[in-house]
Amino acid sequence: DTAVSQTPKYLVTQMGNDKSIKCEQNLGHDTMYWYKQDSKKFLKIMFSYNNKELIINETVPNRFSPKSPDKAHLNLHINSLELGDSAVYFCASRPTSSLGDTGELFFGEGSRLTVL
Amino acid sequence: LAKTTQPISMDSYEGQEVNITCSHNNIATNDYITWYQQFPSQGPRFIIQGYKTKVTNEVASLFIPADRKSSTLSLPRVSLSDTAVYYCLVGDRGQAGTALIFGKGTTLSVSS
Numbered sequence: 240d241t242a243v244s245q246t247p248k249y250l251v252t253q254m255g256n257d258k259s260i261k262c263e264q265n266l267g268h269d270t271m272y273w274y275k276q277d278s279k280k281f282l283k284i285m286f287s288y289n290n291k292e293l294i295i296n297e298t299v300p301n302r303f304s305p306k307s308p309d310k311a312h313l314n315l316h317i318n319s320l321e322l323g324d325s326a327v328y329f330c331a332s333r334p335t336s337s338l339g340d341t342g343e344l345f346f347g348e349g350s351r352l353t354v355l
Numbered sequence: 356l357a358k359t360t361q362p363i364s365m366d367s368y369e370g371q372e373v374n375i376t377c378s379h380n381n382i383a384t385n386d387y388i389t390w391y392q393q394f395p396s397q398g399p400r401f402i403i404q405g406y407k408t409k410v411t412n413e414v415a416s417l418f419i420p421a422d423r424k425s426s427t428l429s430l431p432r433v434s435l436s437d438t439a440v441y442y443c444l445v446g447d448r449g450q451a452g453t454a455l456i457f458g459k460g461t462t463l464s465v466s467s
Contacts, residue, residue: 282442349397349398
């Protein structure tokens, strides 16, 4: 009964390729996020969607394109991968105030992307 | 957005109490203080949240002084399994658009 699940867990690819990471949450939450954690363990927010609408887009290269087909899914597509994209990408979800929002983020297990 | 400052690392021994302090000098009136724990190869996990004074749950206690410019996470009698990175966040929990910003966290190492 995984609350927030990401696939794949590991991804190794060559520079210049295009790849996608999928995220699904079964918690009924309205808001979903993508975070990037680099080798220094700094966890940086990339995007946030609320009810399929983009509400946060930090300074992320436009090679990164999130897509939310419904409020339970937030996928991340990355074009023309670069060495610096190597990191662990975490998906997270959060309930809104109508569901008793405590501000708690529920994270997936992460997807480790290695670009060679 | 309120920025947080925490020690980069701390060391402790099993059975000791560990206190990790976080500074958030420009915390806003509507901001709550939330702590997360992250084990290697896992996503961060919610530990505790508070607004003022003291909050306690089965895992930890959170102490927040009256001016709310800092907070202290207290872990009683730590064990080896408490070795992890601990993040302090401040943010308005009622706003879906709030970018919940993680700092660099505090790496806690517990030894036997």
